[in-house]
Amino acid sequence: MDLIIILLALGLLMFLAYRGFSVIIIAPICALLAVFLTDPSHVLPFFSNIFMEKMVGFIKSYFPVFLLGAIFGKVIEMSGIAARIAKVIIRFIGVRQAIFTVVLMGVILTYSGVSLFVAVFAIYPFANHLFREANIPKRLIPATIAFSAFTFSMDAIPGSPQIQNVIPTGFFKTTVYAAPMLGGIGALFIFVVGMLYLESRRRKAAKNGEGYYGIGKNAISDSPAASEMAATSDAIATPSSMLNTKIDVKDWLAFVPLLLVGVMNKLFTTYIPEWYANGFDFAKINDNLANYGTVNMDQQVALWSVELALLIGIFAAIALNFDTVKVSFKDSLSVGISGALLATMNTASEFGFGGIIAALPGFAVVQNFLSTTFTHPLVNGAVLTNALAGITGSGSGGLSFSLGIMADKYVEAANAAGIPLEVMHRVIAMAAGGMDTLPHNGAVLTLLMVCGLTHRQAYKDIFAITIIKTVACFFVIGVYLLTGLV
DSSP: OEEEHHHHHHHHHHHHHHHTHHHHHHHHHHHHHHHHHHHHGGHHHHHIIIHHHHHHHHHHHHHHHHHHHHHHHHHHHHHHHHHHHHHHHHHHHHHSSHHHHHHHHHHHHHHHOOOOOHHHHHHHHHHHHHHHHOOGGGGGGGHHHHHSOOOOHTTSTTTTOOOHHHHHHHHHHHTTTTHHHHHHHHHHHEEEEEEHHHHHHHHHHTTTOTTTTOOOOGGGOOOOHHHHHHHHHSSOOHHHHTTTSSHHHHHHTTTTTHHHHHHHHHHHHHHHHHHHTTEEEEEGGOOGGGGOOOEHHHHHHHHHHHHHHHHHHHHHHHHHHHHHHHHHHHHHHHHHHHHHHHHHHHHHHHHHHHHHHHHHHHHHHHHHHHHHHOSSHHHHHHHHHHHHHHTTTTHHHHHHHHHHHHHHHHHHHHHHHTTOOOHHHHHHHHHHTTGGGGGTTTTHHHHHHHHOOOOOHHHHHHHHHHHHHHHHHHHHHHHHHOOOOO
16 A cells, blocks of 8 residues: 555656646645655655755755756857857758757757756757758657757766756765766767667658658648747748858857856866865854854765856856847846746755655655665666656656665665766766656657647657667666776
8 A cells, every 4th residue: 555655646746747737836745645645644744844855955955056057048049159059060060961960059058058948949940940941850850959958968978067967966976077988988879879760760751752841640730839939930040041151250259158168167176176175164264153064075066066167158158248148138037047946946846755755655665676676776776767757757856856765775785886986876867867758748848839849740759769868878887887987
């Protein structure tokens, strides 16, 4: 019965999320329903001391990353930097390589710290024009954008400032550059297999005579959302016109804020531990501050590095495009902050949900099953994180859920097996970006909305990318077990 209660709570959360209800509301309701069915007298204490404590703890640690990533993305978008980057890429690659061009643009934006949700809005107008001019079915745009922004650039390539790559640092005392060789191999696997898949789908469509607007059951018609986004897209220079426009200094300078984020992230990761070589104790400043304790540098270095790097990237983008940015800075800033608040609260609510589920008797049954069925810590971490990311429809939510429950056990098991915690970091981070993109995932829903397409029209290829990303996680485990590469 205890197990059934947990499955009921998880199933209800997944169903309601798929139906479009806010996770901020349904996560505590589903969690407390499970508590009520276990012992009604535990509902209020579990809400106050478990759900809220977990939720607030997550916000305390990760809200600045969500906020700065969203603001950086909005500045990149409204300053015209995204358009200039697209122009440079198109000039060097050409219009015909539409899929590769979109993927490259998505990788550059997300690896530089632009929030995934913001990246979708920034990439789509250019993808829409490219696919239309190359006469590639529009239904392949969502899968291409998902591949570019939701996979290897998010959590496989070492140094990514995306939240999925940042969260494990606090649990394993690692940095965002954990397991560079292993992550690089995983990223290459995803890129090669994903590009082969997307190109095969393009060739098959061309062979069948299917163009941008589709054919037969794949034919598309303009929806209100599609028409609205098309208007935005039409306001942007077409790829063909970009191809005939000379690249100037401003186009090259557009890459400076993005490069600064990567470079400064690495520098801060290296030098912050040196600046605080002896840690930080508030009591040494003033006895009145003793209650604030000491700062755990192992948990904070990666967070501080990403936050400072994004902050520098924001200032650089504004400085290089001040006249453009100042026109709509206030409104765009408000939009970015609203998006950051929503994303943070969604993930934090799922983190609180995970804390309550982990405290229920039924979870011991699940934990024992996973421990006995998947005894290797890497496999166990990959399976559990993938499953929870899929159930919650959120990579960061599933990752926070699994590490909040199992991090201490993974550290113990990894140390016992002689597995570097950097490897645990990379495998579990990649697992978070596996089955998270099921139909009820927020990023998938946003992506389809922006593209003006339905699940029936476009989700099949998104799911194929999901499978490739999931397989890549276990591929990386196999590479490590065979070679010992880190």
